Amino acid sequence: MAQRATLPMLLALATVALGFAILLAVQQETSPPLIYGGAYAGMMIGVYGFVRLWLPRSDALLIPVVTLLTGTGLIMIYRLTYGVEGVEDLAISQVIWILTGSVFLLLTIVFLRDYHRLMQYKYLLALLAIGLIMLTFTPFGYEVNGARLWVQIGPVNFQPSEFARIGLIIFFAAYLAEKRDLMAATSRTVLGVQIPSPKYFGPVLVVWAASLGLLVFEKDLGSSLLFFAVPLLMLYVATGRAAYVGIGSVLFAIGCVISYHLFAHVRVRVAAWLDPWADPDLMGFQILQSLFNIADGGIVGTGLGEGFSQTIPEVHTDFIFSAIAAELGLLGASAILLTFLIFVYRGMKIALLSGDDFSKLLAGGLTVMFALQTLVIIGGVTKAIPLTGITLPFVSYGGSSVVGNFILTGLLLVISEKAGRRLAGEEVR
Amino acid sequence: MNTQLRLLFYTFTAMFVALIGVLAYWQVYARESLANNPHNGLQTQREVQVPRGLITASDGTVLARSVPSGENSYDRVYPEGAVYAPVVGYWSTRYGATGIEIGMNTELSGRGEPATLDELINQLSGRPQGGNNVELTLDPELQRLAYERLAASATGRGSAVAIDPQTGEILALVSHPSYDPNNIDETFPELQRAENSPLLNRATQGLYIPGSVFKVITAAAALEAGVSPSRSFVDTGSYTAGGFRVTNYGGASYGAQDFAHALALSINTIFAQIAVEEVGAQALAQKALEFGFGDGYEDFVLPVAPSTLGEPPSEWDAALLASNGFGQGTVQTNTFEMALVAATIANGGTMMQPQLVNEVRSQDGIILDRATPQTRNRVMPSEQARQLTSMMELVMTEGTAQSGQLPGVEIAGKTGTAETGSGPPHSWFIAFAPADDPTIAVAVLVENGGDGESAALPIARDMIRTHLEDRNEDQG
Numbered sequence: 070m071a072q073r074a075t076l077p078m079l080l081a082l083a084t085v086a087l088g089f090a091i092l093l094a095v096q097q098e099t100s101p102p103l104i105y106g107g108a109y110a111g112m113m114i115g116v117y118g119f120v121r122l123w124l125p126r127s128d129a130l131l132i133p134v135v136t137l138l139t140g141t142g143l144i145m146i147y148r149l150t151y152g153v154e155g156v157e158d159l160a161i162s163q164v165i166w167i168l169t170g171s172v173f174l175l176l177t178i179v180f181l182r183d184y185h186r187l188m189q190y191k192y193l194l195a196l197l198a199i200g201l202i203m204l205t206f207t208p209f210g211y212e213v214n215g216a217r218l219w220v221q222i223g224p225v226n227f228q229p230s231e232f233a234r235i236g237l238i239i240f241f242a243a244y245l246a247e248k249r250d251l252m253a254a255t256s257r258t259v260l261g262v263q264i265p266s267p268k269y270f271g272p273v274l275v276v277w278a279a280s281l282g283l284l285v286f287e288k289d290l291g292s293s294l295l296f297f298a299v300p301l302l303m304l305y306v307a308t309g310r311a312a313y314v315g316i317g318s319v320l321f322a323i324g325c326v327i328s329y330h331l332f333a334h335v336r337v338r339v340a341a342w343l344d345p346w347a348d349p350d351l352m353g354f355q356i357l358q359s360l361f362n363i364a365d366g367g368i369v370g371t372g373l374g375e376g377f378s379q380t381i382p383e384v385h386t387d388f389i390f391s392a393i394a395a396e397l398g399l400l401g402a403s404a405i406l407l408t409f410l411i412f413v414y415r416g417m418k419i420a421l422l423s424g425d426d427f428s429k430l431l432a433g434g435l436t437v438m439f440a441l442q443t444l445v446i447i448g449g450v451t452k453a454i455p456l457t458g459i460t461l462p463f464v465s466y467g468g469s470s471v472v473g474n475f476i477l478t479g480l481l482l483v484i485s486e487k488a489g490r491r492l493a494g495e496e497v498r
Numbered sequence: 499m500n501t502q503l504r505l506l507f508y509t510f511t512a513m514f515v516a517l518i519g520v521l522a523y524w525q526v527y528a529r530e531s532l533a534n535n536p537h538n539g540l541q542t543q544r545e546v547q548v549p550r551g552l553i554t555a556s557d558g559t560v561l562a563r564s565v566p567s568g569e570n571s572y573d574r575v576y577p578e579g580a581v582y583a584p585v586v587g588y589w590s591t592r593y594g595a596t597g598i599e600i601g602m603n604t605e606l607s608g609r610g611e612p613a614t615l616d617e618l619i620n621q622l623s624g625r626p627q628g629g630n631n632v633e634l635t636l637d638p639e640l641q642r643l644a645y646e647r648l649a650a651s652a653t654g655r656g657s658a659v660a661i662d663p664q665t666g667e668i669l670a671l672v673s674h675p676s677y678d679p680n681n682i683d684e685t686f687p688e689l690q691r692a693e694n695s696p697l698l699n700r701a702t703q704g705l706y707i708p709g710s711v712f713k714v715i716t717a718a719a720a721l722e723a724g725v726s727p728s729r730s731f732v733d734t735g736s737y738t739a740g741g742f743r744v745t746n747y748g749g750a751s752y753g754a755q756d757f758a759h760a761l762a763l764s765i766n767t768i769f770a771q772i773a774v775e776e777v778g779a780q781a782l783a784q785k786a787l788e789f790g791f792g793d794g795y796e797d798f799v800l801p802v803a804p805s806t807l808g809e810p811p812s813e814w815d816a817a818l819l820a821s822n823g824f825g826q827g828t829v830q831t832n833t834f835e836m837a838l839v840a841a842t843i844a845n846g847g848t849m850m851q852p853q854l855v856n857e858v859r860s861q862d863g864i865i866l867d868r869a870t871p872q873t874r875n876r877v878m879p880s881e882q883a884r885q886l887t888s889m890m891e892l893v894m895t896e897g898t899a900q901s902g903q904l905p906g907v908e909i910a911g912k913t914g915t916a917e918t919g920s921g922p923p924h925s926w927f928i929a930f931a932p933a934d935d936p937t938i939a940v941a942v943l944v945e946n947g948g949d950g951e952s953a954a955l956p957i958a959r960d961m962i963r964t965h966l967e968d969r970n971e972d973q974g
Contacts (some may be wrong), residue, residue, distance in 0.1 A: 362533035
């Protein structure tokens, strides 16, 4: 475990500061209130310091990675929304979300330092997660852009699926850690594939199907994809049986065909992916604007503030990566991709170095979700795969997504602390 | 479990690398085609912020320039207006772009790969970068003369193209009626509806029945088939092929004539006979294809409608072969193609690549690209080209185009009077001069202008005269 990451931390903060300096000096944008910049930098340094003190054996490199990603997001959100009527304060809201997320990260590492306690509450967490998603069907829920993903309780708006994901991953990790030996054992054969007893499979299938079904009816394609793939890959990690991935892929293909015929919004997405030129001003508009902007960047980019990414609808959330590719070019966009890969690499390493099944599955599951989410949205905006509306972790504007990913990082930190202690011979349990 | 975790990590790594590959595809490989896509509004957004390069004629006459129209925005101005509009095109934030404006967009917008150190510094620092200047091969005097003469022609609808046969440089490319590109945003809807299609570049995009000017292609095929210019044929006033009776223009009958005079007098019956009995469908079609029929000239900066044979030669019956032999069947072409045909014969049977862009310079005058003459293909041996040139000189001295003669200059030419089925025929003329060392080849078409001699020929003759006078002045 990398225990010290002071230099990367300083580099990350300097990069973010440089980005803002370029926008202010070269583009002559009016400075955002400096107090927010100070609060952001101070909070990230504070989080880093606290992690170093409180979890001395943990993988502190995650904090500079998160700093670079959130900082890049802030620069782009500020650049894309400044002076645009109706969204001019989004960068400030995002700072507040990052501060909130940091507080949640600190709460996570303080109260869940002994995260194994979570295993006892696995069914409760699963129920809570499903309950959260179901909230969107109650009068608290409301619809944005044709998908009912949002909940408002009092003054707080949030996207329950961003948090439900984490709860479900904890459930799957805990359940699979207990039952993995039994599930790997085979008891019968169906169509040439060995299937374990349904007794052990039941709970997994029920939770899986319930969460997936709800999301499908919410029309949340991106989350449905994650909710389907993450538990499947966790099952694969737990049992070591590639056949599950095979069966899962077949089910996925069937599910795709069914939802294609069942839901108009799925057909629209697929059509826009296959041939956006057929309807360039309407259906294919968003993805074509994304491609035009990405291509506009070329190798070195147009330079910060020189692009025209505001032509992409929803550029500050789902399509923020297109704006990065336009203004920072192939080089900058690749650097951001590699930063994400570092996060995935550290997450996987934490899973590999952990000593117990629950830790491995939890760290692995969280990392798989993080990696898939990044791949699915970047693949979507670059037309490598059909577009599904999900956020780019840490970079996109969005409170629920930012807070959720900070909690995810907090969990990885406490798992890495335990793995670090084990490696150092300080096994506590 | 570690095996599976590692495998997953490797898979994710491969996927991240694949995404970088996808990015590289869009940002490097597909970059230019996306930038020049008509649906891409980024270019016009940037365009109003950054001055585009100049478009000039070969003598520096400015054809298009960007002028400031407020803080950080520019308007596109076309000082020469309608005379050059079919070539230069227009640049509209609303209706996209045409002509050189879109064909040379990468250079004019300055968004190509940086070519000078200044450009590289500008690009790296993200500073707005002015476009490069594009100089065309067009001769302003010739261009304006042809435009005014077409405007004054019988119907005012037609086109004219002049080429330097030895280099392939386009000296004039005119289409009338034209339009004023300066206020295209206001006039576009009306222009699009207009009955006489002012937005159509008739020289490159129109397709017309060629009539007798096609006989030079039949003649080239006949020379290749071994028909000598002195070989004698007998015209009885009609020739019947596959039940189709061919007659001469005006019902004339010429008696015994050699092949050279058959071209000079434009005798349909003899050309029908030669096409059917001496050349054959495959060889005639092959020769037309070598001359550029069926070719869209993809490397040329303006879009070109490929001249067509109609149906493939395997489908031609004797009647269709006979009528294609004198250009009244299913063949269709335009002045761009026919000027290239004349230029090819003029250049000893070798066709040069047509070129409209002379050079590209950066804003501080550094030459970034300069056209060099390039051979397109060898269409006919030089000996046969020389024979055909002599036959075309006979057209001017003893044939249908005697009114086109100029004192002291030997011209080779061919008239065309293309029956359209309705209204007066299209008036065609192609020519090149001086016949022994040609420096200009022209093709002129006046839609429904009557016979070739009355409408198209005087325009072509005056273009040749103007060109040769200018040359003599330059050399004297």
